[in-house]
Amino acid sequence: MYVEAEVDNKPWYYDIKRFVQGREYPPQATKNEKRYIRRMAFQFFLSGKILYKRTHDATLLRCVDAEEANRLTQEMHAGLMGAHANGSFLARKIMRAGYYWLTMESDCIRHVQMCHKCQMYQNCKITPPQYLHTMASPWLFSAWGMDVIGAITSKASNGHEFILVAINYFTKWVEACSFKNVTQVAVTRFVKNNIICRYGIPEMIITDNASNLNNRMMDQLCQQFKI
Structure with missing residues (x-):
């Protein structure tokens, strides 16, 4: 009752x-x-x-x-x-x-x-509450955040349906490039050509630990440029 x-x-x-x-x-x-x-x-x-x-x-x-x-x-x-x-x-x-x-x-x-x-099936917050930490960037182009947008419907005329985006934390400047598939090679080439060659070697690159953004090739790239 x-x-x-x-x-x-x-x-x-x-x-x-x-x-x-x-x-x-x-x-x-x-x-x-x-x-x-x-x-x-x-x-x-x-x-x-x-x-x-x-x-x-x-x-x-x-x-x-x-x-x-x-x-x-x-x-x-x-x-x-x-x-x-x-x-x-x-x-x-x-x-x-x-x-x-x-x-x-x-x-x-x-x-x-x-x-x-x-x-049983309600939305449960399993992660204990924690304090939020501000992502500080001490100088221009020292810290970048990188993520993938997609898959996007409908596809572009060249078959691309993913967008790799990098945002600078200090200036909020955006670098983006579209891909048919965001592979490890595509990510490392994007970091070299769109970030390092244009704005210098950053101090940190922050990702969501996805397999195509956090992998062996990216580790080697970060070790090579001391990121």
Whole structure:
């Protein structure tokens, strides 16, 4: 049971319904409780024996008890049309279907937290939080960041679908070249021709450790030029 059952076996809207129907207060109700019931009653509409909640756009939502609320929550969350949405979205989905109860959003959030599949397949942050470190570049063209963009659709007329990009951290200057395949040879040639020969030997080249950017040929190049 994700929605708590009523203690006195009466629905949560019982007192509101009695007031809307016959202007009757609960026995031994205090002055503050009567004022609260009157204020709440303006938001509800009685049609026959069914009580409806008025929304801000004049839509009528049928009030349901705890048993029906549990059934609706389960069906909307994991039923035939359920998508295991989060708690707030699940509450809005039930309201769009035309149903309402007083603790709807908190009950939906608790339902999602107790859903076994949601806890198993939710997006988990496995890496522990760490402080961010600023990438400093002490002088012009001393530090470069390099990465590959692609595959890009559709291909260029020459069949190229990858772009090798290098960005200088100090000036934000960009060097880029397109390739059909970003091989180890293409990367080392790009570093020599587009970075070293044009701007001098950098102090560091930062990559994401992809196999075509971090390999034996790149290690030899860095050792040769002491990068």
